[in-house]
Amino acid sequence: MLDALVAAGATDINGPNFAIDDDSVAKAQARKAAMDRARAQALDYAKMAGYANVRLLEVNESIAFARPMPMIQTVSKMADAAMAVPTPIEPGLVGTGVTVTVKYELTR
Numbered sequence: 001m002l003d004a005l006v007a008a009g010a011t012d013i014n015g016p017n018f019a020i021d022d023d024s025v026a027k028a029q030a031r032k033a034a035m036d037r038a039r040a041q042a043l044d045y046a047k048m049a050g051y052a053n054v055r056l057l058e059v060n061e062s063i064a065f066a067r068p069m070p071m072i073q074t075v076s077k078m079a080d081a082a083m084a085v086p087t088p089i090e091p092g093l094v095g096t097g098v099t100v101t102v103k104y105e106l107t108r
Contacts, residue, residue: 002087023096031061034100042104051106058103 005013020026042054 006087018092018094020094020096026096027063027098030096030098031100034098035059035102038100038102039104042102042106046104046106049106051108053107054104055107056102057105060101062099062101063097 002013039054039056046052046054
């Protein structure tokens with residue numbers, strides 16, 4: 001399809017784009033990892049400041065939209081790809097994530 005578009009005169013092609021159909025499990029894992037890390041860091045700060053524990057006050061989440069990232073190729077691979085027929089599709093990475101902002105109170 002890409003070769004046909006270029007042969008027809010297309011000069012700016014955006015795609016193909018790859019995505020995860022259902023990223024709910026991956027987002028849940030990311031959310032848990034973020035909360036575990038936030039609590040561990042809060043406990044470290046509490047102990048450094050002379051407190052014994054922390055109490056969770058607030059949680060905010062934003063969903064990260066992860067665009068597919070092409071993998072970096074070496075110059076020789078790019079030269080080979082330029083001479084390859086049909087047009088190659090570069091491998092890449094597709095991901096997902098969440099950003100969690102938490103607020104803790106240091107407690108005695």
